[in-house]
Amino acid sequence: MSLFELLTLTLVIFASRYLFLEPALPLRLNRHLRGMLRYAGPAVLTAIWGPVVFIHGEPGRFALALPELAAATLAALLAWRTHRVLLTVTLSMALYFLLRLW
Amino acid sequence: MNAAPLPHPGRRLARGAVAIAPLCLAVVPWGLLAGSYAVSAGLSPLEGQALSLILFAGAVQLVVIGMGQDGASLAAMLLATAFITARHLLYGLSLRDRVGALPLRWRLPLGFLLTDELFAVCTRHDAPAFDRWYMLGAGLVFYLVWNLATLVGVVMGETLPGIEALGLEFAVAATFIAIVVPNLIDRALWVAALSALVVAVLAAHLGIPGGLVLAALAGMGAGYVTEQVAP
Numbered sequence: 039m040s041l042f043e044l045l046t047l048t049l050v051i052f053a054s055r056y057l058f059l060e061p062a063l064p065l066r067l068n069r070h071l072r073g074m075l076r077y078a079g080p081a082v083l084t085a086i087w088g089p090v091v092f093i094h095g096e097p098g099r100f101a102l103a104l105p106e107l108a109a110a111t112l113a114a115l116l117a118w119r120t121h122r123v124l125l126t127v128t129l130s131m132a133l134y135f136l137l138r139l140w
Numbered sequence: 141m142n143a144a145p146l147p148h149p150g151r152r153l154a155r156g157a158v159a160i161a162p163l164c165l166a167v168v169p170w171g172l173l174a175g176s177y178a179v180s181a182g183l184s185p186l187e188g189q190a191l192s193l194i195l196f197a198g199a200v201q202l203v204v205i206g207m208g209q210d211g212a213s214l215a216a217m218l219l220a221t222a223f224i225t226a227r228h229l230l231y232g233l234s235l236r237d238r239v240g241a242l243p244l245r246w247r248l249p250l251g252f253l254l255t256d257e258l259f260a261v262c263t264r265h266d267a268p269a270f271d272r273w274y275m276l277g278a279g280l281v282f283y284l285v286w287n288l289a290t291l292v293g294v295v296m297g298e299t300l301p302g303i304e305a306l307g308l309e310f311a312v313a314a315t316f317i318a319i320v321v322p323n324l325i326d327r328a329l330w331v332a333a334l335s336a337l338v339v340a341v342l343a344a345h346l347g348i349p350g351g352l353v354l355a356a357l358a359g360m361g362a363g364y365v366t367e368q369v370a371p
Contacts, residue, residue: 054226074360124165
């Protein structure tokens, strides 16, 4: 990879992260957009984890696989009851690996 | 909420570092992979490390290394990168009110460090009301862990066994589930998450590019409409 390629890619990624943090960017968020942003966290993060749990194979297709399904369910239950991230991740990963080995 | 004076900046840094620790754990195998994959794809160790130091974007790094190996053009890499990285625009929008009000010397580093994981800890239900030191602490620790994991991956190179097969993706899924679920405290938030889930899975199943951002927008729209119509 050339230095030019690396710098170009860096620019695109940094721009996507920084663009809307720049106050000089003339952008006023209206009431509706502001209201939608309340849901950005759960929506984006769910859009990331959803396909990991429900899409399998190459090319990826919707499918139910026991390790992902069971471990994701356990993670959701633990997160709901305990609100503890580390505990949730550790136990659900343990179940996940156990089911994969088995 | 502004009764007590804020604790020392060091304490707030540390609080952010602690908050992101579980997410660091889940990303370590990915860092190892980013390092070893770069070296086994023919990049020099320095180039492999530079990707993590400068790009600091796991999914983009892996895709770009793979594309480079296949001899893809820069234009193709940029297009793929734009699709993957577009979600960061939403994070920037969400944090605009808070980070945008800070001086440039804060905005630049916080913007550079703005990953999925950093956004996740900043939107946790029990995260402190926006605190720049907390965000900086979390971002720096995540950056450090990502780069240390990459370094180990670069050094181990091809001797690292096929960690792709271990189901590393699920580690990240588990952390995001752990963060999202406690946040679902009203009907509109549930609708937002479930809508995003359905659209994301459907888009992936149909092979629609940019499905992630599409799903996120659908979830945000559905949540907001629910809040307005049937809170």
